[in-house]
Amino acid sequence: MEIGLSIFNLKSWYAMSHIHKRLCALARSARARRKAGGNGRRGVAALEFALTLPLWITMLLGVADGTYCLLINEKTDRIAYSVTDIATQYKSLSLAQLNDIILAASELMKPFPFDNKGLVIVSSIYKPAGESAYICWQYSGGGTLVQSSKIGTTGGVPTLPAGLTLNDYDNVLVSEVYYDFSPIFTGSGLFSSGVVYRTAIYKPRLSPLCNTPI
Numbered sequence: 001m002e003i004g005l006s007i008f009n010l011k012s013w014y015a016m017s018h019i020h021k022r023l024c025a026l027a028r029s030a031r032a033r034r035k036a037g038g039n040g041r042r043g044v045a046a047l048e049f050a051l052t053l054p055l056w057i058t059m060l061l062g063v064a065d066g067t068y069c070l071l072i073n074e075k076t077d078r079i080a081y082s083v084t085d086i087a088t089q090y091k092s093l094s095l096a097q098l099n100d101i102i103l104a105a106s107e108l109m110k111p112f113p114f115d116n117k118g119l120v121i122v123s124s125i126y127k128p129a130g131e132s133a134y135i136c137w138q139y140s141g142g143g144t145l146v147q148s149s150k151i152g153t154t155g156g157v158p159t160l161p162a163g164l165t166l167n168d169y170d171n172v173l174v175s176e177v178y179y180d181f182s183p184i185f186t187g188s189g190l191f192s193s194g195v196v197y198r199t200a201i202y203k204p205r206l207s208p209l210c211n212t213p214i
Helices: 003-085 095-109
Strands: 118-126 134-141 171-181 194-202
Touching: 003 095, 003 118, 003 171, 003 194, 095 118, 095 171
Parallel strands: none
Antiparallel strands: 118 134, 118 171, 171 194
């Protein structure tokens, strides 16, 4: 009886040992598969990142240049309206006063340069009774950018913006602002260089400003 029990225990121990070895082997195989799968997933992730990296870079460049372009346009608009608004508050204008007013252009464009990349042209337009409107005088300053007025030249008939008509004895000041825009990342191809152009038109508040500033 004791011998039979010992043989049974021996067989049971052998069976349990064999099962334990099989379980250990299965565990090692599972770990190996998980490790291989993890390496595969990491490899796929690295490949996907490499493939999409140019897209992310393009988006980054586009956001940077797009923001810069919006800022330049917004500041150019502000210069046009500010210069015209200030000038039309005077009862008469002198060259010294216009020079002071134009200084606002450089201040409003900060932190971007204006002196060598921008230009402001102010034109006074008057329409006598029963006659065509003409440009009384014209002033340019604020920067050294070379541009000519799209409104016209002193003494000539002005090219007015679409929809703008002047009644008899009307006098308006037109400010034109030019800015030489170049994208930050010139090689990206997302934005091209060009001249930003903005205008603003105001009527003088106190009296016509038809006399040439001196």
